[in-house]
Amino acid sequence: MTRGERKTLWLGLAFISPWIIGFLVFTLYPLAASIYYSFCDYDVISKPVWIGALNYKDMVTDSVFWKSLGNTFYFAALSLPLSLIVALLIAVLLNNPVVGRPAFRTFFFLPSLVPQVAIAMIWLWIFNGKFGLLNYALKWFGLDGPNWLADENWTKPSLVLTSLWGVGGSVVIYLAALQDVSRELYESAEIDGASAFTKLWHITIPMISPVIYFNLIMGIIGALQVFSGPYIMFGGGGPNRSALFYAVYLYENAFSYFQMGYACAMAWVLFLIILFLTWAATSSTRKHVYYAGE
Amino acid sequence: MKHFLGRIAIYLLLIGGSAIFLVPLLWMLSTALKPIDQTMSMPPTWLPYRLYQQQAGGLVEVKSLEAIESPSALIQLPDAGALTVIPLQRMQDGQLKSTDALGAEILVPVKIIKEIPATRENPWSRIAVVDVAADDHEGETHVAAKDWDVVPASTLIHKTSFRWDNFTKAVKAMKYFPMYLKNTLILCFLTIIGTVSSSALAAYGFARIPWRGRNKVFVIALATMMVPFPVVMVPIYSLFRTLGWIGTLKPLWVGSFCAAAFNVFLLRQFFMTIPKDLSDAARIDGCGEFRIFLQIILPLCKPALMVIGLFQFMASWNDFLGPLIYLTNQKDFTLALGLQFFQSQHGGTEWHYLMAASTLVVLPVIVLFFFTQKTFIEGISMTGIKG
Amino acid sequence: MISKTRLPILFCALLAAVAVATFSAGCSKQPNDRTPDGRIIVQYWEKWTGFESDAMQAIVDDFNASQDKIWVEKLTVSAIDRKMMLATAGGNPPDIAGLWAFSVNNYAEKSALTPLDKMLEKAGITRDHYIPVYWDLCEMHGHMWALPSTPASLALHWNKKMFRDAGLDPERPPRTIAELDAMAEKLTVVSVTRNGKKIRVHYPDLTPEEKEKKDFDLLQLGYVPSEPGWWNALWGYWFGGSIWDGDRTLTANSPENVAAMTWFQSYPLKYGLNNIQTFGSSFGNPSSPQSPFLAGQIAMVLQGVWMYNFIDKYSPEMEWGAAAFPSVDAEKLPNVTVAEGDVLVIPRGARHPEEAFEFIKYVNTQGPMEKLCLGQRKFSPLATMSDDFIRKHPNPYIKTFIELAKSPNARTVPRMSVWLIYSDEMGVAFGQVGTLLTTPQAALDDVQRRTQWKFDRVMRRWDLVKEDRMKEWSQ
Incomplete structure (x- = not known):
């Protein structure tokens, strides 16, 4: 390394030093400590005591753990495709040459700005069994709405509905992507007499597939970690723990039962699940994701 | 023609869809402006109102205590002399059917004051004059207990009236609202400064200084985005505990001075689009790297910095898990945590206050959005596409 | 131009100042642990x-x-x-x-x-x-x-006036569970329809068919173990049972505990689940004036030493007594209580x-x-x-x-680490048994299985950390 190169190196490191410090203090050390704690009995108050793989073994037989994992997957499996479809549909609608597009875009986008806590409050009120707006609206259609928050079969769907309300961010992203799709493709398709659906399926979706893929990955990561909504709306997990999500149970283990070691072990399992799903999503969509210039 | 119908369908879908998306917010606002009894009415009312009755001295504000939808009578009980409304089917020969302590049926002689020919289509209402002097806290309209009357509901006059004072009352009920606001603003201020300054520095280091191995380090930085917060939650908590920072605001903002990978990534993309000649020219003029960063690159990147600052504001304003873990004293709570705390204490009944408080938490964000709409939308689009 | 170049530097200085100020403000927040006079x-x-x-x-x-x-x-x-x-x-x-x-x-x-x-x-x-x-x-x-x-300790509280009204000696509370059950019957008043008329009778005066049909309304109950129901998990103590062996084995489904739960279930079986639920829906909170004992709806109740405070506050004119809650065997098992x-x-x-x-x-x-x-x-x-x-x-x-x-x-409540879990599980079991959804044996077998599994888990953990914890504690 020449003197100049060394100088550049130090200069570069100096500039990224905030990140280096953050990486060491808030990522690398916690990762290492977290692995260690996951093999310990640790309650923060006294020193961690090594107990081998007991935390992981206990997890296998902990029925609440499985329930929370099941709930989380159920939620993710329902909310991910639904929000993808809803967001894409709205974006496609907005991508038409309509008058007042910015206003419509704003209307769809606004809810995604609302803080999680306020979202939970608003929907608690809308789902209210007695005076709730939703069941009143359902009555118009002759439907007798369920007791959303007290019926264990409906707690997760109610959270899915809540999450759908916040798809505005994805709508904006998809809309931006749609506007980058060249008009010529559509025009030539129209000459061939393609229907709207064919155009959507054969042009639009493939052309914006990288964005869909990106949203999918972020969605998986986010959905598996949902915390605030279920925690605020259902506290300890709702009727028969039907709304006890993985992150909520993890939080409870850490800060209600002070089984920090167990919480760390759970966190690592979550990490592995996320890594696996990301890998699975990547390899299964690789063939279908279109990257310009490839 | 087909084309025209398609356009109509698109507009209908857009209007219907955006209505569905807006209704929850409007419902929040509507509830926030109602007195408590109107929050619990079925069917729900959208516009809060006050009821008036035409009396000798002019319009008098009244409150509806209950609706009567079947033929009834206003009667006076024999001993206590209390007035009560009884459905007609409980009357027999001008006497009240009742049961004694053992369940045997008896007839009680009563005095009928007023016949009420109410039906479902033509309901009557039991009303009482609102005691304006007592109408202060609790958000309840107070009525004098004894002075009530029964009148046809159609004779009552509705006037739309928003209870703006719900906001002041909700703030009072939350007890430390000004503290919550102050803490939240402190956190927003510090984290925006921390994030913007540190991410800009780090992004510059990654984008515009050609040091050896920077691409490898940058990949590591990107990889850290995959780490879920729960994995590092316990060790970080333990670290802050050792420092004695639990129960203070510090754990919530100190970290923002250590550039987060996502922001570094966004800014780096932006920095790389700036022509290299610009810095080279400055270097020839004898400018140091830091001066180039401050005086040449940063001014060109204002939009990107705005985006990052805006996102950080949203993150700090909305953050719930962080305050939940680190804050122990109610006076140190942020708005988000304070709102949840208020709900856990008063939840279930005082929906008008809860919605008023929620409105106060939501409103600043929405106002901010309308002032910075362009930055917002561009920023969000940027995060999606470049990802 | 000059001001423009200085701006970023000024800005940075301001940042640093704010950061330092907040930092030091945070540090000085350390609570003061002395009074002005040095205490x-x-x-x-x-x-x-x-x-x-x-x-x-x-x-x-x-x-x-x-x-x-x-x-x-x-x-x-x-x-x-x-x-x-x-x-x-x-x-x-x-x-x-x-x-x-x-x-x-x-x-x-x-x-x-x-x-x-x-x-x-x-x-x-x-x-x-x-x-x-x-x-x-x-x-x-x-x-x-x-x-x-x-x-605090627990005792049977009884209403002397209700005893007198039922023809019982107001100064003699029951001494065994069997006596308690018999007295409770005499103290129970129901309203039943005979010949199309509703009449008020004491439970023992019902005909066997009426007792079998349970088509009556409770007006007053002598006793019911589910009121207030705070110590359901511990009923075994009055039957000579235990909750665990004091080491690491639970005995939730021991014969004594099954006997206790069977006794608990005998009340809804005898008086009719529906009747008890209907009657119970009028009960107020045990520490309110609407508590069934204070309101004269129930003649006997297991309560702690604090009950006097509520009697004194809400029903000071009540004639009442307190004695050991009866056990199965007055000779072999006298004076059972929970401390x-x-x-x-x-x-x-x-x-x-x-x-x-x-x-x-x-x-x-x-x-x-x-x-x-x-x-x-x-x-x-x-x-x-x-x-x-x-x-x-x-x-x-x-x-x-x-x-x-x-x-x-x-x-006392058992000093084992799974007590809270045990007590939760017992709550579920008593809920099911009390509403006649399952048998005492089946419910307790379930509690035993589930809680013992949890207990084993906790003990396995304890074995691994025991040495370190003990060392820490004796320092």
């Missing part, structure tokens, strides 16, 4: 409110006046269990906390408490100074974690453990303790009580409660 402030969190709080405040004032080194500051804290644990975990606990005795084992195992052994030894405080059960309540894994503040109470602990990481202990020690001397317990109308947990204390005590049956607490059959 050490001891933070004391307590759950009590109302007159119970006032009684403790008087002791705190006395203590603060008795010396000039320590100043105890008492704070009423709601949901104290969780708040104390969070504060302890966050490294910022109070110096003293007033907890329920049954939560001591949980906190001790979490290392959230300071062991008191050394300080007790130095102060010369031993088990002999106490009614033994109350000392034992504070012990776990061979260490002492707390000292009692106010104790409970409140305790004082020093959380781990408290800044002033020595000073905190000074106060706890003060509370546990005869004078202050009797003043406190008199104020709360309880008895003293200390072995010796002054005659004056008993004489002045407003509760006419206070001696009964003391006797019960001193009885060899005074039991």
Whole structure:
């Protein structure tokens, strides 16, 4: 390394030093400590005591753990495709040459700005069994709405509905992507007499597939970690723990039962699940994701 | 023609869809402006109102205590002399059917004051004059207990009236609202400064200084985005505990001075689009790297910095898990945590206050959005596409 | 131009200044632990409110006046269990906390408490100074974690007027479970339809067919074990049973516990589940004037020494008595009770453990303790009580409660770490058995299986950490 190169190196490191410090203090050390704690009995108050793989073994037989994992997957499996479809549909609608597009875009986008806590409050009120707006609206259609928050079969769907309300961010992203799709493709398709659906399926979706893929990955990561909504709306997990999500149970283990070691072990399992799903999503969509210039 | 119908369908879908998306917010606002009894009415009312009755001295504000939808009578009980409304089917020969302590049926002689020919289509209402002097806290309209009357509901006059004072009352009920606001603003201020300054520095280091191995380090930085917060939650908590920072605001903002990978990534993309000649020219003029960063690159990147600052504001304003873990004293709570705390204490009944408080938490964000709409939308689009 | 180049630098300086200012402001937030006259402030969190709080405040004032080194500051804290644990975990606990005795084992195992052994030894405080059960309540894994503040024991409370009305001797409460059941029948009044007319009869006067059909309304109940139902998990004690072997095996489905639960189920079976539920829906909160015992809807009830306070407050004209709750066998198993109470602990990481202990020690001397317990109308947990204390005590049956607490059959909640889980599971089991959804044997087998699994898990963990924890605690 020449003197100049060394100088550049130090200069570069100096500039990224905030990140280096953050990486060491808030990522690398916690990762290492977290692995260690996951093999310990640790309650923060006294020193961690090594107990081998007991935390992981206990997890296998902990029925609440499985329930929370099941709930989380159920939620993710329902909310991910639904929000993808809803967001894409709205974006496609907005991508038409309509008058007042910015206003419509704003209307769809606004809810995604609302803080999680306020979202939970608003929907608690809308789902209210007695005076709730939703069941009143359902009555118009002759439907007798369920007791959303007290019926264990409906707690997760109610959270899915809540999450759908916040798809505005994805709508904006998809809309931006749609506007980058060249008009010529559509025009030539129209000459061939393609229907709207064919155009959507054969042009639009493939052309914006990288964005869909990106949203999918972020969605998986986010959905598996949902915390605030279920925690605020259902506290300890709702009727028969039907709304006890993985992150909520993890939080409870850490800060209600002070089984920090167990919480760390759970966190690592979550990490592995996320890594696996990301890998699975990547390899299964690789063939279908279109990257310009490839 | 087909084309025209398609356009109509698109507009209908857009209007219907955006209505569905807006209704929850409007419902929040509507509830926030109602007195408590109107929050619990079925069917729900959208516009809060006050009821008036035409009396000798002019319009008098009244409150509806209950609706009567079947033929009834206003009667006076024999001993206590209390007035009560009884459905007609409980009357027999001008006497009240009742049961004694053992369940045997008896007839009680009563005095009928007023016949009420109410039906479902033509309901009557039991009303009482609102005691304006007592109408202060609790958000309840107070009525004098004894002075009530029964009148046809159609004779009552509705006037739309928003209870703006719900906001002041909700703030009072939350007890430390000004503290919550102050803490939240402190956190927003510090984290925006921390994030913007540190991410800009780090992004510059990654984008515009050609040091050896920077691409490898940058990949590591990107990889850290995959780490879920729960994995590092316990060790970080333990670290802050050792420092004695639990129960203070510090754990919530100190970290923002250590550039987060996502922001570094966004800014780096932006920095790389700036022509290299610009810095080279400055270097020839004898400018140091830091001066180039401050005086040449940063001014060109204002939009990107705005985006990052805006996102950080949203993150700090909305953050719930962080305050939940680190804050122990109610006076140190942020708005988000304070709102949840208020709900856990008063939840279930005082929906008008809860919605008023929620409105106060939501409103600043929405106002901010309308002032910075362009930055917002561009920023969000940027995060999606470049990802 | 100059101002423009300086701007970023100025900006950075401002940033740094703000950061430093906030930082130092945060640091100076360290709570001041001295009074202006140099006394050490001891933070004391307590759950009590109302007159119970006032009684403790008087002791705190006395203590603060008795010396000039320590100043105890008492704070009423709601949901104290969780708040104390969070504060302890966050490294910022109070110096003293007033907890329920049954939560001591949980906190001790979490290392959230300071062991008191050394300080007790130095102060010369031993088990002999106490009614033994109350000392034992504070012990776990061979260490002492707390000292009692106010104790309680449970007894049968009965309504003498209702006894008289039913033709029973108002001065003779039941002595065995069988007697209790028989008396309860005589004290039960129902309304039944005969020949198209509703009439009011005592339960024993019903015809066998009417008893079988259960087509009547309850107007008054002699007794029902589900009211207030706070100690359902412990009914086995009155049948000679136990909850565990004291080591690591649970005995939830032992014959005695099954017998207890069968007895519990006999009430809805006898009087009709629907009838009891309908009647029970009119019951108020046990500590309100609408409590069925205070309202004269139920003639007998198992309650703690505090019941006197509610009788005195809401129904002072009531003629009542208190005696040992009957067991299956009056000869072999006399004076069974459950000893409970409140305790004082020093959380781990408290800044002033020595000073905190000074106060706890003060509370546990005869004078202050009797003043406190008199104020709360309880008895003293200390072995010796002054005659004056008993004489002045407003509760006419206070001696009964003391006797019960001193009885060899005074039991406590088991000091095992899975107690809370066990008690939750038992709650579910009693709910199912009480609503006739399952048999006592099946329900208890379920509790045994589920809780033992959890217990094994906890013990496996304990075996691995035992050595380190013990070492830590004896330091």
